[in-house]
Amino acid sequence: MSDLPIQSIKELSELHPKPADLHFQYGTAGFRTLGSTLDSVVFRVGLLAGLRSKKLDGKTIGVMVTASHNPEEDNGVKLVDPRGEMLEASWETHATVIANAPTTDALIDALEAVVRNAKIDLSKPAKVVYARDTRRSGPALISALENGFKALGAEGRNAGVTTTPILHYLVKAINTKDTSESYGEDSEEGYFKKLSQSFKKLTAGKVKPEPLIIDCANGVGALAAAKFATHLGETLPLTLANTAISTPGALNNVCGADFVKTMQRLPSGLVDHLKPGQRACSLDGDADRLMYYYLDERGSFHMLDGDKIATLVAAFIVDLVKNAGLDSEIKVGVVQTAYANGASTKYLAERLPVKCVSTGVKHLHHAAEHYDIGVYFEANGHGTVLFSQPTQERFANYEPSTPAQSTALNHLINLTQLINQTVGDALSDMLLVEVVLAHKSYTGVEWNSLYADLPNRLVKVVVSNRAAFKTEDAERRLVSPQGLQAKIDELVRKYEGGRSFVRPSGTEDVVRVYAEAALKAQSDELAFRVAGLVYDEAGGDASKRPKEFLP
Ligand SMILES: CC(=O)N[C@H]1[C@@H](OP(=O)(O)O)O[C@H](CO)[C@@H](O)[C@@H]1O
């Protein structure tokens, strides 16, 4: 066992002092806060990434510097494990401890504790691949990260400015290179080639689609979408909007997938361009979330969110498995959260197994791994499809008995190539949606008519202590504060098609209330009544009670 290079860690750590008054938390999306406060955190993540790689025998770890759909001033950093997945949960705690060590000496102690507790052999090599989005705080944070690698003697590979899902792809491609499970060429170019080629195979002979407009949120998705446009050419004409990546203040501003989902209206930049019936979609600031939409003949906006995508894709895959003659052995399942629209859950549950898990992509991802083919999407448009290794092997050795079975099997194999199975990937998901629409000859209208969304409403309640709110049953029921769930149940019973649940947010200091009901006015009323209950129960100041919260 060798030792930590204490001298070099000390020297470089002095260049990245921790702000005394701030506490950092490795949360659902890694560390995420004002970009100007993250210098020490990112330096230390560089150290931790090196240790994580050593722990895993020198496998390559990923680091992504992004704050996704957050405002432009924010930034963030998260680690990616060797198979392209999110960092193992136990290391989130290490990350938080290391980020908060007040001094360089305390940092060294914290690092030594991690080395001891995780039994890390420091003589192993350390390799990290890293990237950032287009935020202006990015370059300085990347320098801090590189100092972290330098301090530990880790080997870094800079993947430049790219999307979060491409970084996840790279991590997996690097770690599976020259193995039987090779994920593809370990370069951005390899990613574009892999996805475009499978898209072309899947849409060969189909009618050439109308141009698709992509709202790139003025973020890094604009760069990746432009590369796809070149690779895809006429097979999928793309019109890019909101591509102003260098304009200060433009990122995610009145555009992007989160804006569209929250505001349920067109993003800026599309308002005068979208023709009735034309398909458009929005990416978020790091291109891992996707929202589709269209305007009808009267100019009304219709949104096709993560639930609609899950439904479209799951139904398509179920059909392919059946047509390939594999339905008796390969089971397709869907994973959602409580925020999934009740109408989507009903539609899906009539056709295949559906599981509900706690909010946060890692929960969905892990649950989806339990199916032969697991489809998971959050309503906000983050999701993907996972094909288990045995399923992929079965595809490879299966012998179809009819030409129709053979065609379906080939489509399934090409889907395993088209879909970024490491993480939700807006552009890969977009290609997937386009494949299904082409196969089904669906327009947005037909896709949207698979089921009608139940009207719903999401409300934030600011409370003094959101930790007092504890849930069970995949966050669908409150166990504390005591008695509150019974009151919610009593209210919900009064509304036709009513459903409501309350949970503390994992990313904001609020409690979220979700409600749906058969009619829009009722879903709003139910949400505001439950919000009122929550506010009062949490001891909210009566004089500051938001006026929309009903008694
Ligand atoms: C209602 C909602 O959209 N919640 C989001 C939000 O989580 P909260 O724990 O609800 O703050 O951020 C998560 C991370 O991006 C995302 O996974 C999740 O879907």
Ligand SMILES: [Mg+2]
């Ligand atoms: Mg994102």
